[in-house]
Amino acid sequence: MKEHLEEILDILKDAVENLYHNDRYLLENRIHEQDMSHRIAYYFEKELQECPWFDSKKYSVDVEYNRNLDEPKHAYTKCQKCNQKNCFITQNKNNVNLSTYSRPDIILHVRGENNETTKEYNNIIVIEIKKEQGNDIKDTAKLTAFTCSKGDYKYHIGVYLDLELDRYIITRFADGKITGDAYISFIKE
Secondary structure, eight states: GGGGGHHHHHHHHHHHHHHHHOOOOHHHTTOHHHHHHHHHHHHHHHHHHTTTTTTTTOOOOEEOOOTTEEEEOOOTGGGOOOOOOOOHHTTGGGOOOOTOOOOSSSSEEOOOOOOTOOSSOOOEEEEEEEEEOOHHHHHHHHHHHHTTTTTSSSSSEEEEEOOSSSSEEEEEETEEEEOOEEEEEEEOO
């Protein structure tokens, strides 16, 4: 799956474009972000299933998934013992509740497995979505923890997706930090 990460990001962009073209009502009427997450996940999974390398019996696209094996999903277990100097969480510990459980908006993963328990590539992408709110400290912290190579989950890509009426912005995370410039796409009606 690792060799398909860039293609997976392109498929995510297509899924977001489908939201804007098919479900614009949700954006215009400020419907809850969970509804938008569901629609993006629907389009994302539908396009993934068209890829010859995608195994739908193995990989799942889930919304608001709150489990880590048999336990609640907790993003910050290892962060509480880690003090990496340049880590976003270390620098913002006063603004992040490290004891809370987490429900990522959308994930692509293998259910019931984790990178800690097998050598397989199980946690692929974790996505946090916001509507017209810019960067959110809590979501940035979650994506930092979920993609950190020292963390519990080791997602290989994290995406912060900011949905606005006329554009969307994708900020990419890998190995516990933002990687590169944000991708901005303007939507034409």
